[in-house]
Amino acid sequence: MFSEQENCIHSHLFHKYPYAAFIIEDNVIVNCNQAAMSLFGFYEKKQLIGLHLYDLCPLVQKDGQLSKNKLEKQLSQSHERNEERFIWTHKKSNGEKFNAEIILISEIFADREIKIATVRDIKDKTILINDLDTQNINFEQLFNSFPSAVAIINNNLEILNINKCFKELFQYSHEEIIKNNIKELLSLDLFDTKLWDIKERIYNQDTICDVKTVCRRKSGNFVDISFSMYPIIHDNVHIGNYAVCTDITELRKREEKIRFLSHRDTLTRLYNKDYFINHVRDQITNLENIHSSNVKMGVLLLDINDFNSINDNLGYNIGDIFLKIIAERLKEHIGNKGIVSKFGGDEFIILVYNIENRRQLVRLGRDILKIFDKPFTINRYDFFVTCSIGISMYPHHGDNSHDLIKSADIAVQKAKKYNGNKVVIYNYKLNQDVTEKFLIDSYLRYAIENNELYLNYQPILDAQSERITGLEALVRWHSSEIGYVPPNKFIPISEGNGMVLPIGEWVIKNACMQLKKWNDMGYKEIFLSINVSIKQLEQKNFADFVIRTTSKLRLNPTNIVLEITESVYMENLERIYRNLKKLNKFGIQISIDDFGTGYSSLGQLSKLEISKLKIDKSFIKELHINSNNAKIVTAIIVMAKSLNLSIVAEGVEESEHTVFLKKAGCDMLQGFLYSRPVSAEKIKQLLKKGTLSQSAEKE
Numbered sequence: 001m002f003s004e005q006e007n008c009i010h011s012h013l014f015h016k017y018p019y020a021a022f023i024i025e026d027n028v029i030v031n032c033n034q035a036a037m038s039l040f041g042f043y044e045k046k047q048l049i050g051l052h053l054y055d056l057c058p059l060v061q062k063d064g065q066l067s068k069n070k071l072e073k074q075l076s077q078s079h080e081r082n083e084e085r086f087i088w089t090h091k092k093s094n095g096e097k098f099n100a101e102i103i104l105i106s107e108i109f110a111d112r113e114i115k116i117a118t119v120r121d122i123k124d125k126t127i128l129i130n131d132l133d134t135q136n137i138n139f140e141q142l143f144n145s146f147p148s149a150v151a152i153i154n155n156n157l158e159i160l161n162i163n164k165c166f167k168e169l170f171q172y173s174h175e176e177i178i179k180n181n182i183k184e185l186l187s188l189d190l191f192d193t194k195l196w197d198i199k200e201r202i203y204n205q206d207t208i209c210d211v212k213t214v215c216r217r218k219s220g221n222f223v224d225i226s227f228s229m230y231p232i233i234h235d236n237v238h239i240g241n242y243a244v245c246t247d248i249t250e251l252r253k254r255e256e257k258i259r260f261l262s263h264r265d266t267l268t269r270l271y272n273k274d275y276f277i278n279h280v281r282d283q284i285t286n287l288e289n290i291h292s293s294n295v296k297m298g299v300l301l302l303d304i305n306d307f308n309s310i311n312d313n314l315g316y317n318i319g320d321i322f323l324k325i326i327a328e329r330l331k332e333h334i335g336n337k338g339i340v341s342k343f344g345g346d347e348f349i350i351l352v353y354n355i356e357n358r359r360q361l362v363r364l365g366r367d368i369l370k371i372f373d374k375p376f377t378i379n380r381y382d383f384f385v386t387c388s389i390g391i392s393m394y395p396h397h398g399d400n401s402h403d404l405i406k407s408a409d410i411a412v413q414k415a416k417k418y419n420g421n422k423v424v425i426y427n428y429k430l431n432q433d434v435t436e437k438f439l440i441d442s443y444l445r446y447a448i449e450n451n452e453l454y455l456n457y458q459p460i461l462d463a464q465s466e467r468i469t470g471l472e473a474l475v476r477w478h479s480s481e482i483g484y485v486p487p488n489k490f491i492p493i494s495e496g497n498g499m500v501l502p503i504g505e506w507v508i509k510n511a512c513m514q515l516k517k518w519n520d521m522g523y524k525e526i527f528l529s530i531n532v533s534i535k536q537l538e539q540k541n542f543a544d545f546v547i548r549t550t551s552k553l554r555l556n557p558t559n560i561v562l563e564i565t566e567s568v569y570m571e572n573l574e575r576i577y578r579n580l581k582k583l584n585k586f587g588i589q590i591s592i593d594d595f596g597t598g599y600s601s602l603g604q605l606s607k608l609e610i611s612k613l614k615i616d617k618s619f620i621k622e623l624h625i626n627s628n629n630a631k632i633v634t635a636i637i638v639m640a641k642s643l644n645l646s647i648v649a650e651g652v653e654e655s656e657h658t659v660f661l662k663k664a665g666c667d668m669l670q671g672f673l674y675s676r677p678v679s680a681e682k683i684k685q686l687l688k689k690g691t692l693s694q695s696a697e698k699e
């Protein structure tokens with residue numbers, strides 16, 4: 001036994017011990033220290049001595065037997081294990097409740113079992129919450145059946161409990177993980193970079209939702225997870241947190257696949273046009289950033305000669321196999337010297353990095369032609385195709401992706417004229433007459449102020465009645481210096497130098513004023529088509545301008561049709577869509593011009609709010625002699641009908657065209673067969689003469 005001196009020391013320690021401590025015998029308090037009195041709010045020891053433990057426990061008073069049983073269980077466990085640690089809710093002398101961590105030690109002392117209980121208020125948020133959740137008998141089961149990995153952590157990020165899914169995901173056993181700091185154990189990068197943030201959020205009892213991050217498994221492998229954290233509040237005290245880790249490996253794979261596919265051509269799995277254009281732009285930006293002015297790149301545009309006849313004669317399936325084989329051969333040939341992309345139906349485009357000079361590029365082009373020397377063996381037959389290649393070089397033939405592709409396109413058009421395996425590199429002469437372009441560019445700037453612009457109108461007829469239902473305004477320029485210049489020549493130049501904006505405004509204003517005059521003459525049902533450049537649609541206030549102009553003249557907006565040509569070079573899609581939406585809402589109609597020639601696609605069409613579609617004249621031209629054109633036109637009409645669009649065929653020159661188009665269900669016709677574009681004065685006569693709709697005639 002202890003000496004008197006030792007007893008004295010023990011007693012001193014007991015009373016000076018900084019945490020509340022009780023000595024309990026038969027569940028009744030027989031002694032307590034100073035800290036216990038102040039924790040429970042008593043002034044004298046005797047107020048506590050003799051109290052039953054239940055007396056300090058509000059839960060027992062509130063929900064009776066359940067808590068009583070639980071407390072007794074804890075007490076007897078401490079007897080079996082010598083020491084027991086648990087969380088309990090206590091009550092102070094003034095009735096205030098608080099959560100405390102209890103450590104209960106059982107000792108046999110002079111044949112009597114006594115218990116020493118230390119009680120620590122857990123408001124300091126650092127004490128474990130081991131047993132709290134087991135108050136609910138169903139909790140463990142629920143916890144383990146939860147489909148995500150869940151850890152219960154205290155406010156210092158130490159793991160107190162984990163569920164089955166957690167063990168499986170991170171491959172740790174319960175013992176290996178308990179009391180470890182979750183951020184260290186799992187290398188949660190989110191904790192490293194935003195450590196203070198997380199601590200702050202724990203402190204504020206915030207919820208963290210679905211932060212995508214990476215964790216380390218026991219094996220050292222990393223796993224992509226989505227991390228969430230929810231505070232556990234018990235009796236108004238924030239005692240810990242649920243950390244939920246959801247494995248998002250599969251989700252990441254799916255996202256990756258979608259990203260991959262969105263950059264790829266579905267048939268050949270090569271990069272698609274969008275990716276290519278962006279990639280060229282990025283490469284140029286990189287070069288500009290590192291100021292490497294002497295690094296050159298090459299763009300090679302490949303066009304398979306007569307590919308349509310392969311499709312026509314052998315069927316689309318064989319055509320597809322051809323394209324796949326070509327794609328494979330190109331990819332293998334280029335390797336990591338650049339990237340290969342599928343550009344259009346039968347076009348491929350290649351970007352080659354690090355080119356030294358133009359000769360090297362042409363040589364590369366010729367080497368590519370050689371891959372077409374080998375036969376294409378399909379279904380045991382050998383086929384041969386030839387290809388034309390147009391080349392442009394950065395920075396000489398363009399300092400942006402648009403110009404480089406355009407230059408390569410001009411070169412490939414030239415190469416195609418040779419009708420065989422041919423490589424042409426861009427040069428300025430190809431762009432027809434440069435001096436002509438220069439003259440147009442210079443004089444066009446004065447066209448408006450010199451009053452050199454005027455408008456002609458071409459009738460658009462209803463296919464069934466063959467009466468005029470609309471008119472297309474077409475701009476004309478007669479320069480006092482260089483004479484008449486057709487719009488096909490000056491409009492593209494005006495798009496390059498910005499003049500298309502004032503010219504476009506001039507056209508809209510004057511065409512609308514003319515429509516107003518026709519309306520006043522009684523032709524109120526006629527619609528007016530105005531050609532609009534994408535450059536105009538990219539202007540922020542374009543829609544407002546059109547709306548203002550038509551409102552001022554009190555025109556019926558549904559009688560105004562804006563014809564736009566879709567282009568791959570649309571830069572400010574967001575603004576274009578916003579303008580189109582606004583116009584559409586106001587009632588103005590949108591029509592896609594030259595449909596079938598270039599870059600229009602069903603996908604893009606469905607995004608634009610359009611109401612009309614104009615089949616390009618190149619398809620109409622040979623309608624009666626070229627079965628392929630007939631097929632395409634029929635397909636376009638069927639497709640447009642399914643999208644509820646009305647269809648105009650332009651370039652109707654022969655009566656056979658009319659017969660075919662009527663039968664195919666085309667709604668409107670336009671072309672030299674009926675009338676060339678003519679002056680407003682002449683249109684007035686045509687309308688008067690009676691080649692006009694019945695409703696207009698009556699008015």
Ligand code: C2E
Pocket residue numbers: 458473474475476486487488491504507531532533563593594617650651652653670671672673677
């Ligand atoms: P577009 O919008 O496709 O206009 C139709 C063109 O086809 C007109 O040429 C017209 O004269 C021509 N055309 C009409 N019927 C026939 C036919 O039966 N056979 C043939 N071979 N051609 C026919 P135009 O007036 O020379 O205009 C050429 C292009 O210039 C227009 O093509 C349009 O893209 C552009 N353009 C004309 N006016 C404007 C304008 O005010 N603004 C803008 N942005 N572009 C305009």
Ligand code: CA
Pocket residue numbers: 472531563593
């Ligand atoms: Ca047009």
Ligand code: CA
Pocket residue numbers: 593594614616617650
């Ligand atoms: Ca057209």
